[in-house]
Amino acid sequence: xxxxxxxxxxxxxxxxxxxxxxxDFTVQPGSITALIGPNGAGKTTVFNxxxxxxxxxxxxxxxxxxxxxxxGIDLLALLGEPLQxxxxxxxxxxxxxxxxxxxxxxxxxxxxxVARTFQNIRLxxxxxxxxxxxxxxxxxxxxxLLSGLLSSRRFRxxxxxxxxxxxxxxxxxxxxxxxxxxxxxxxxGYQRRLEMARALCTxxxxxxxxxxxxxxxxxxxxxxxxLILTLRERFAITILLIEHDMGMVMDISxxxxxxxxxxxxxxxxxxxxxxxxxxxAAYLGTQTAEKGGx
Amino acid sequence: MSSRVSRALRVAVVALLLFAPITGLVLSGYQxxxxxxxxxxxxxxxxxxxxxxxxxxxxxxxxxxxxxSRSAVQPTATIGLSGPRxxxxxxxxxxxxxxxxxxxxxxxSVAILALIYLLLGLGLNIVVGLAGLLDLGFxxxxxxxxxTYALGYHxxxxxxxxxxxxxxxxxxxxxMILGFPVLRxxxxxxxxxxxxxxxxxxxxxxxxxxxxxxxxxxxxPFPTLLGLEFNRKAKQGGVPIHEFFAVEYSSDHRSxxxxxxxxxxxxxxxxxxxxxxxxxxxxxxxxxxxNEVACRSLGIHHVTVKLSAFGLGAMVGGVxxxxxxxxxxxxxxxxxxxxxxxxxLAIVVLGGMGSTTGVIGAALLxxxxxxxxxxxxxxxxxxxxxxxxxxxxxxxxxxxxxxxxFFVIPAQDLPKAPVAVSQGVAEQ
Numbered sequence: 001x002x003x004x005x006x007x008x009x010x011x012x013x014x015x016x017x018x019x020x021x022x023x024d025f026t027v028q029p030g031s032i033t034a035l036i037g038p039n040g041a042g043k044t045t046v047f048n049x050x051x052x053x054x055x056x057x058x059x060x061x062x063x064x065x066x067x068x069x070x071x072g073i074d075l076l077a078l079l080g081e082p083l084q085x086x087x088x089x090x091x092x093x094x095x096x097x098x099x100x101x102x103x104x105x106x107x108x109x110x111x112x113x114v115a116r117t118f119q120n121i122r123l124x125x126x127x128x129x130x131x132x133x134x135x136x137x138x139x140x141x142x143x144x145l146l147s148g149l150l151s152s153r154r155f156r157x158x159x160x161x162x163x164x165x166x167x168x169x170x171x172x173x174x175x176x177x178x179x180x181x182x183x184x185x186x187x188x189g190y191q192r193r194l195e196m197a198r199a200l201c202t203x204x205x206x207x208x209x210x211x212x213x214x215x216x217x218x219x220x221x222x223x224x225x226x227l228i229l230t231l232r233e234r235f236a237i238t239i240l241l242i243e244h245d246m247g248m249v250m251d252i253s254x255x256x257x258x259x260x261x262x263x264x265x266x267x268x269x270x271x272x273x274x275x276x277x278x279x280x281a282a283y284l285g286t287q288t289a290e291k292g293g294x
Numbered sequence: 295m296s297s298r299v300s301r302a303l304r305v306a307v308v309a310l311l312l313f314a315p316i317t318g319l320v321l322s323g324y325q326x327x328x329x330x331x332x333x334x335x336x337x338x339x340x341x342x343x344x345x346x347x348x349x350x351x352x353x354x355x356x357x358x359x360x361x362x363s364r365s366a367v368q369p370t371a372t373i374g375l376s377g378p379r380x381x382x383x384x385x386x387x388x389x390x391x392x393x394x395x396x397x398x399x400x401x402x403s404v405a406i407l408a409l410i411y412l413l414l415g416l417g418l419n420i421v422v423g424l425a426g427l428l429d430l431g432f433x434x435x436x437x438x439x440x441x442t443y444a445l446g447y448h449x450x451x452x453x454x455x456x457x458x459x460x461x462x463x464x465x466x467x468x469x470m471i472l473g474f475p476v477l478r479x480x481x482x483x484x485x486x487x488x489x490x491x492x493x494x495x496x497x498x499x500x501x502x503x504x505x506x507x508x509x510x511x512x513x514x515p516f517p518t519l520l521g522l523e524f525n526r527k528a529k530q531g532g533v534p535i536h537e538f539f540a541v542e543y544s545s546d547h548r549s550x551x552x553x554x555x556x557x558x559x560x561x562x563x564x565x566x567x568x569x570x571x572x573x574x575x576x577x578x579x580x581x582x583x584x585n586e587v588a589c590r591s592l593g594i595h596h597v598t599v600k601l602s603a604f605g606l607g608a609m610v611g612g613v614x615x616x617x618x619x620x621x622x623x624x625x626x627x628x629x630x631x632x633x634x635x636x637x638x639l640a641i642v643v644l645g646g647m648g649s650t651t652g653v654i655g656a657a658l659l660x661x662x663x664x665x666x667x668x669x670x671x672x673x674x675x676x677x678x679x680x681x682x683x684x685x686x687x688x689x690x691x692x693x694x695x696x697x698x699x700f701f702v703i704p705a706q707d708l709p710k711a712p713v714a715v716s717q718g719v720a721e722q
Contacts, residue, residue: 051591103595110593118591124584127577130701134574135581136592141574148573149566155573167703180700202593 002064004029004238005050005206006072010059012045012262019045020262022059027206027255029064032232032239034249036273037259038282043242044119046259047210050240051116052106055079063112063206073112080104111139115204117195119211119242125184129175129194132183133166136201140165169197173227189220193227200237207231209241213248221245225252250274258282298348306341313337390557394550402549404665406621409556410614412657415641416563416650417610422639423648423696424576425603426583428485431472431492432638435465435608437499437630439615444512444625445505454517458616465612466605468495473604477597492635500627511626514619516548517555524548556617563610567650570606572699579603580648633675640678644685646692655693 003026012020020042027033035043048054050061052075062072080101087094100108124132134141141158142148148155170176173193178186183194192212199207212228213221225248231237243249249256250270258266258273260282266273273279313333320327394402414436421429442461446452452460476487499506506512516524523534524547534543570576578599582589586596619625637660645656664674685692 053587053591103597105595106590107593107595110591116591118588122585122588122591124581124588126584127580128698128701131577131580131698135577135589135594138574138578139593143574143578145573145575148575149569151569163701163703176703179703180698182698198592 001028003027004064005240006060006062006064007046007050008060008062010046010049010061011057012042012049012054013057018262020049020056023259023262023264025257025264025267027238027240029205029238030232030236031254032228032241032252033255033257034253035240035242035257035259036244036246036249041259041282042262043259044210045262047116047208047240047242050075050109051114051208052079052109063114065112075109075112075114078104078108078112079106110202110204113203113205114208115199115202115206116208117192117199117210117212119214121188121191121195123183123191123195123198125182127183128180129170129183129186130163130166130179132194132198133169133201134162136198137162137165140203166197166201169200173197188215192216192224196227200231200235204237206238206240209239209243211242211244213243213245221248224248228252298345302341302345302348305344306337309340310334310337387561394553399546399549402546402553404662406549406553406556408658408661409553409560410617410621411638411641411661412560412654413556413563413614413617414611414638415645415653415657416560416567417607417614418638419607419642419645419648419650419653420567420570420579420610421603421607422642423646423653424571424583425579425600425607426647427476427600427603428481429488429604429607430485430632430635430639431488431490431495432607432611433630433632433635434472434492434495435469435611436615436618436634437495437627438465438468438608439612440619440625440629441499441506441512441615442612443616443619444514447515448512454515454616454620458613461612461616462609463612465615466609469604469606469608469611470601472608473601477600489632489635492630492632496627496630499630507626509626509628511624513624514622516623517552517620519551524551552617552621559613559617563613564650564654571648571650575599575602637678640682644681644693646689646694646696648696649692649694652692652694652696 005027007023007025010020010023011018023042023046025033035046037043045054049056056076059076061075063075064072077096078100081097083094083097083101087097124135127135141162142152142155144155167176167179170179173196175190175194175197178190183191186194192215196207196209196212209228213224216224228239228241229252232239241249241253253270256266256268256270256273257264258276258279265278265282266276268276310333313336317332317336318329320329390405393405414432417435418429418432421427421432439461442464443452443454443457446457446460472488472491476484479487500508502508503510518524571580578589578594579602581592581594582596582599582603589599590596618629622629641656641660642653644660645652645654660678664671670677
């Protein structure tokens with residue numbers, strides 16, 4: 001089966017610091033793939049590159065498109081690439097690059113089907129829970145100025161559909177009673193779930209969760225694992241997650257990618273990873289880990 | 295019942311403890327005299343008072359009302375009715391319609407000024423209150439609108455009715471031109487750039503003497519109504535309105551016309567702003583104000599959202615400017631100083647960022663009060679400053695907090711499960 005997401009040779013440099021070096025991994029459709037690694041290993045950097053918040057220094061990121069054509073969508077191109085001399089005799093390519101340079105950005109990555117949550121929750125605090133979810137459906141409703149001002153039938157129909165869709169996700173995450181509360185005043189655990197619901201409202205194919213269980217108690221973590229599994233089974237959403245809670249990661253993920261110092265040191269099934277000496281070294285800090293360093 | 299008695303008794307004991315040293319011990323000269331009856335009487339009064347008050351509160355529902363007003367943080371508005379009750383809206387409309395006939399000419403001239411500031415306040419509210427972009431140069435768009443009419447008439451004999459949309463469009467264009475370079479700026483930095491932009495426009499108007507007339511300004515004709523003029527003798531090639539209707543000439547007609555026209559424009563604008571808040575674009579503005587990164591992660595292009603806020607806000611400012619030019623009959627750059635920007639911003643901040651009702655109230659307050667308190671006009675700016683400081687201390691969110699739309703979700707309308715994602719993947 002063709003992978004949904006293919007990351008190849010991804011490198012990211014911030015000035016002189018190499019945060020990622022030649023990272024390769026794939027995410028199979030319908031799978032739960034976890035990115036793990038010690039603090040500062042570059043997990044969130046990978047996330048930011050995949051979701052378009054960082055522009056990778058080199059490498060490619062491809063998302064399989066909905067019609068499963070061979071190439072897939074080049075996510076890096078959506079962010080706007082530097083112009084090249086060869087573009088001069090390829091006007092189509094040139095115009096495309098110019099377009100993405102002017103109007104490109106992470107929002108386009110979201111529109112092709114990648115949604116994400118954040119390590120530190122980023123909700124619209126002064127908006128209600130329902131409004132948070134409606135904002136997420138900005139591209140699915142009738143956002144025309146005139147139809148909205150005149151409240152056309154089309155506009156109202158789209159709005160109602162958006163409210164219904166939002167309500168359904170709220171019910172899924174058990175947040176329906178809170179629909180009209182301000183997002184900022186919700187308890188922490190609710191905010192985490194709301195952020196997931198909001199990401200799902202953009203109808204993604206790939207959902208990237210950055211430490212979804214951070215700050216949750218063991219019971220909440222268990223419930224969250226169940227929710228993530230249900231998401232995969234019932235809605236065929238592929239999930240890429242970063243998580244520090246090893247119990248949860250080993251329980252729910254099909255595939256693991258282990259990062260250390262910006263490099264992939266292991267990938268495979270949870271059982272394999274648990275036995276991998278390099279992974280154990282990275283986490284427990286034995287002599288093997290020191291060798292690669294100074 | 296018994297709990298009320300015990301609570302009343304406890305209150306009485308506290309009252310006794312408090313009153314005993316205050317009223318029971320009286321110092322006269324060097325003599326300390328003890329009046330032990332006084333605190334007892336007072337405590338008894340407190341006991342009875344507390345008892346009756348709590349009884350009244352419970353039985354007349356006062357307590358509930360008090361409790362409800364305290365938990366105003368909750369979003370309380372319902373769909374389509376986010377704002378004051380219809381009774382109040384009706385009263386306000388009635389008052390506005392009757393004002394010229396009841397309060398006379400002077401009141402109308404004050405009201406016209408108030409309406410112009412209201413217009414500007416609502417425009418700036420889109421940029422600052424909803425989109426959260428601190429704009430200190432709003433007066434630039436006001437100037438663009440005013441000069442569109444003035445110079446348009448001067449060079450091309452542009453009529454008021456053509457200048458109105460043209461001024462709005464031109465101001466919107468300027469808004470977007472300003473918007474482009476400041477897309478990456480936030481907060482203080484944005485404020486400084488917009489402040490500079492406002493000054494640039496004013497200085498250009500001041501110094502480009504050959505085109506704008508510089509500090510000497512440009513004179514502007516009064517608008518006509520379907521070719522009918524509001525002058526004693528026709529000057530613009532039309533017919534004076536009093537001759538057309540065969541009534542006595544009166545200079546009141548002018549201000550009445552402008553007043554009602556402004557009233558219509560403001561009413562339309564208020565409706566528009568109320569609708570905008572419930573539309574995707576309005577929600578996107580507020581979301582952008584709350585968290586830009588999250589917005590981008592949800593597929594919202596921050597550039598278009600910001601530019602639309604700048605453009606629409608500027609457009610309203612431009613309309614205000616055209617009206618201002620028509621009212622004054624003359625424009626020059628001294629009307630468009632930074633002080634005006636600050637004053638409009640004060641209206642928005644005082645009213646409560648994003649709240650339409652609040653901004654309306656603040657605009658009326660800040661334009662009508664200085665007129666009523668003419669004797670203290672030297673302290674006008676000072677009092678605005680004091681008001682702002684007091685606001686920041688007591689009601690940092692403005693006179694009226696923005697209410698959130700309330701969604702009633704009927705259970706039977708719910709789909710059984712969230713709408714499935716794109717088919718291609720679901721089939722695998």
